[in-house]
Amino acid sequence: MTADTSTTPTPDQPAGVAPAVSVRGVYKVFGPKPAEAVRRLRAGASRDEVKNLGTAAVIDASFDVAPGEIFVVMGLSGSGKSTLIRMLNGLWTPSAGDVVLGDANLATVDGKRLRELRRTRVSMVFQHFALLPHRSVLDNAAYPLEIQGIGKAERQRRASEALDMVGLGGWAESLPSQLSGGMRQRVGLARALAADTDVLLMDEAFSALDPLIRSEMQEQLLELQAKLGKTIIFITHDLNEAMHLGDRIAVMRDGRIVQIGTAEQILSDPANDYVEKFVADVDRSRVLTAASVMQRPRVTLSIGSGPRLAAREMRDADVTSAYVVDRTRVLKGLVHAEAAVPAVREGVEKLEGLVDPDVVAVHQDTPLAELFAPAAGTSVPLAVVDDGGRLVGIVPRVTLLEAMAPADNGDGSDDAEVADGTAPDGAAVETTAPTEGAPA
C-alpha cells in the first residue's frame, strides 16, 4: 500500500517538543531476584526462562508521550499494562530503566518529591473508580486538593467546577453508593481533573462500564481533552476503544511492547502476527481513513497543459480519465480520455474547456465507512484532498473493498499459534525489535 503517511504523526518522534512522559528501557520484575532477572532478559532470555527469578511484568519498555497526546497502551490480560502505568507515577518502582516526568526522573527523586509530583504533575483514574465510600461526591472530587493542602472553600469551588465539567453538577452531596457505575467513574474523572495535573493516567477507566455508557464516556473524554489539552495515558484491552481514543497506540504482549503507532499504522501495517491477530476484529471502517488507503494517482494533469499531452499520458498509464490540478495541486476537476482524444484532433489548445469540475472529492481524514456512499455514486476513483483542497491521492473502488478485509498473509500454522497463545516468545521479540528500539 502506498499510503501517504506525511499527514500522520511519526510514531516515535512527537514533533520537536519535550515529551511530557518519557520511558526509557524500563523493566519490572516481581519476585525474589529482579536484578538478576533483568540482567538475563537483557542478555536475551525469554520471559519463561527467568520465571524462577520472578514474574517479568514489563520488559524493556521505551516510549515518549508528547504533551497533549492521548497515548493508549493495549494488550491482553496479564500483558503488563497496569504494571507499566503504575511505574509512571511511582506506585511501582522499575526494576531497571528510567521514567521521566517532564524534568523529573522518578528513579532519582526521594519520597517527598515523589508525593509532590503526584500532587502537581500526574493524577490517575482507576478501573473500579476507587472512590471513598464514606465521603460525598464533592468531597471525593476535592480529595486531591485536600492532599495539596488547599483550603476548604477553595477546594470545594474547584471540585464543583470539575463536577460540572463531567456533568455531575447536581450530585455534589450524594454518596458514591447512590450513583450508577458511569456516574461513579465521572466522579473519578472529576477527581483527577480537579487535581489539575498535566498528565492523566487512566487504567482501564471505562472497562467496568456497559457499552453505551462507555462510548458516552469516550466521547466526553475526547471533548475534555480537546478543551483542556491534557496528556493522557490510557490503558485498555479493548481494541476499538484504543483505536477510537488513541493518537498513538502501544500494543503489549507478555510484558513487551510489540508495536507503537497510530491506529492506522497498526491496522494497515501490523508489526507481527500477534498484532495482526489482535487487530483482526476491529471495525476497520471507523479507524482507517481515506489517507490510509489512498494511492498515488498514476496520472495527474496540469490545468495549463494541452489535450495532446493529456491524451498521451492517459494512454501511457492505461487509464481512461485523470484528475486535473492547478500549479499548487489544488483539484480542478476530471478529464476523460473520450473528451481529450477528439479535442486533439480538433486542435483545441487548452485543457481547461474539457475539464469536468463536477467531481466527488473526499477529505483525507474521512473514515472508510463514509467513503462507500460517494464511491458508489461515481465510476472513477475517489479524489482525496487535504485541508487546502489539494489533491493528495485517489481511492479506487477495489482498494476500498480490499481495505475492509484485514490483511491475510500469515500462514495457517502461525495463526493457530497466536490464537492459543503458545507462540514462542522469540518470535514476537525478533519481529518487534525494530519498532521498540527506535526511541526519539
Next chain:
Amino acid sequence: MIATASDTGTFVPRVELGAWVESAIDWMTDTFDPVFDAVKTFFESIYDGLEWVLSTPPFFVVALVLAALAFWVKGWKLGVGTLLGFCLVAGMNQWDNAMESLALVILASAVALLLGIPLGIWAARNAHVSRVVRPVLDFMQTMPAFVYLIPTVVIFLTGPVPGIIATVIFAIAPGVRFTELGIRQVDAEVVEAGRAFGSTDRRILRQIQIPLAMPTIMAGINQVIMLALSMVVISGMVGAGGLGNDVVAALQRVDVALGFEAGLAVVILAIFLDRVTAALADRAPVAKALRATR
C-alpha cells in the same frame, strides 16, 4: 531421666516445661517487682475510679444513663430493654457486683484495644510482624482461659489487677486479628488512589484505611468486650470481685438461687454490651454510606 520416663510408661523423657515456666515467672517476680508494683497501683487506681463512678450514684441514675446511651446508639427498644434489665439486676441484689464487673470489663477492654488495635495496624502493614503475631495469638486464644490467672496471681497477688491482666491477655486476640483483617481487606485500588494523589502513608491510614476498615474493627471490638466479660466472670476465682465472685461462691456452695441470679446478671450485662457495640459498628460512616442506596 530414665526413672521419670517410666512414670509415664513411655520412653519419652519428662520435659519439665511447666517447671521452667514457673521459675521464669518467679525470676520475673523477683526482678521486676517494682515494675509490677507500679503496674498494679496504676490499674488499681483506674479501676477504683471507674468503680466509684458506677457505684456511687443511686442505681436508677446509672441505669437511666446506660439506657439513654442504648437509646442514642440504637433506638427506644434497646433503651427500654436496658432500663428493665438493669432494674432486674438491682432487684436481684446484684447491682454492686454488676457495676464492679462492668468496671473490670471496661478497663480490661480498653487496655486490650489500646494494645491490640495498634498491633493489628502494624501487622497489617508489615508481613514480618504479622507472621510473628499470628501464632502468638493462636496460642493465647487456645490456652484455657483460667490458666492465665495463675501467673498473674503469682505476680499481682489478689484484688482486681490479676483479673484485669488475665482478661487483657485473654481478650486481646480479636482486637488484633479483626484490625489486621479489616485493614488488609480495604480495597487496594482505593489505597492506591490515596498514594496516587500524593497522600502520605500516615494520612492514608487515617483517612482511608481506618475508616474503611472500621466496620470490621468494630466487630473485633465487640468480640473483645464479650471475651472480656466472660473472663471477668472466670476471674471471680481469684477474688477479682464483681459477678464472678458470686458465681464462684454459688458453685462452691451449690447454691442454685444465687448462681441463677448472678448468672442472669451476667447475661443482661452481656446483651447490653453486645447490642450497644454492634449498634456503634452500624453507625460507622462507611457502614452508613454503604447502606445508602440509590
